[in-house]
Amino acid sequence: MSLPQRLLAVWCPDWPVIAAGLAEGVPAHLPAAVIAANRVVACSAIARVAGVQRGVRRREAQARCPELTVFASDEGRDARLFEPIAAAVEELVVGVEVVHPGLVVVPVDGAAGYFGGEQALAELLLDQVSAHTGVECQIGIADGLFGATLAAHRSVIVQRGSTKDFLAPLSVAVLDQPDTERTELVDLLRRLGLRTLGAFAELTGRDVVSRFGTTGLLAHRLARGQSERPPHRRRPPPELSVGQELDPPLDRVDAAVFLAKTLAGRFHAGLAAHGLACTRLGIYAATERGEELSRVWCCAEPLTAQGIADRVRWQFEGWLNARNRPTGGAVRLRLEPEETVEGASLQLGLWRGGMSEQDERAGRALVRVQSMLGPESAFTAVLDGGRGPAERARLVPWGDRREVTSPPEMTWPGRLPAPSPATVFAEPVPARVTDAAGQAVSLTRRQGFEAPPSMVTLPRTKPRQVLDWAGPWLVEPRWGETGGCVRIQVLLAGEPELAVLLTGTFQESPKWTVEGVYD
Known part of the structure; x- marks a missing residue:
């Protein structure tokens, strides 16, 4: 060996x-x-x-x-x-x-x-x-x-x-390194009593594959002190390198971010067409003053298109913000696959599924939109945690990491119960909520209504009768000394009937707004 x-x-x-x-x-x-x-x-x-x-x-x-x-x-x-x-x-x-x-x-x-x-x-x-x-x-x-x-x-x-x-004596937890996805494997090994790399290495390769699959086999090679993949890797064809002339010269980080997305997509697509994925990425640039810049990124896992874009962006940020930064802007950029592996198992989908031809066309179309209208012109949605519907949906520019900043599974006191409104307004719409006597609905210190809502008046419409309602729910987990804020769901009469989410603020006087509308 x-x-x-x-x-x-x-x-x-x-x-x-x-x-x-x-x-x-x-x-x-x-x-x-x-x-x-x-x-x-x-x-x-x-x-x-x-x-x-x-x-x-x-x-x-x-x-x-x-x-x-x-x-x-x-x-x-x-x-x-x-x-x-x-x-x-x-x-x-x-x-x-x-x-x-x-x-x-x-x-x-x-x-x-x-x-x-x-x-x-x-x-x-x-x-x-x-x-x-x-x-x-x-x-x-x-x-x-x-x-x-x-x-x-x-x-x-x-x-x-x-x-x-x-x-051998190290814990199997060290297998879960950055840029890897072995958390589930490590947890499984621990439950099976394989708590050290030495114990894991004693298993035969056949047993590891049958029980843990490809991910387990690669980790097993590491535990035995071998390379993660066999040393005879495919030599990348020379045409897989991707380059681009830059005019005007690139000397700003925001321009480098957009360039990284487009170039990484082309580079990854070329590798995927040959059934390959990159594990060592070479980034080479030349400036208008003749300076040659280069850096190789080595990765534990084959790079996705997003991973390639991240490393190009990081590298340009390092070059452009370094103390001894280049004296001129970059006029040429080239990406080279310094090392590749079989990439069939890496075909991740546009929306977590398989990378189909339709997915690729959709991705190229979104990149095309960004090239014409700017990076902030195409978004995808991420479901975050939060109490209100506006807090839970966050838009991420296409190509950026769709990371969850506030896990939805966390406990959120005061969270609005299901269902969520189909339409959430960027700016709340003013409304008037009155009881049967025509007085503005207000709350008691125990967060109950003084009198139930009877009529709701929306802008440029006649008052509508309240057919049914649910709530109130506190927006914040505590009720302050000067008042607070609550949400209620109401069903309004009319043709057609209308279900809305109302938010009431109670300080000196009640103030109601429409936060969302249900289908």
């Missing part, structure tokens, strides 16, 4: 927190955490000492550490600020590949021989990164990307051929 390539990994612990602190000017000695979807995705060492952990809710993290500084997750920021670190490593060693912001790998053999051994190379790179960027990092050396990454997490140099023994 041939060993995987021997790699050196340079890892910056808690990089999302460090990058956020650098961007916001927050000192590194203060406790800080990065939040995504209302949960901690990264935190500083001092925050961990105070009890903050990845995965806890924001409110719980702040309760454990009241002085915690909270940052929003921003992958573009992380990548942009990581570029100087990759450049510092590249000054000493050729072949630098960015795995994700916070981690780069380089081949060891040539550089170690030149600098006097692996230990000397690691020490030299530590000094190089610290002197040029002021950022602390850890270095590990092992066979293969997976082993080198875990070695960097522990600041160790694993002897050649001993990566399997190094991995």
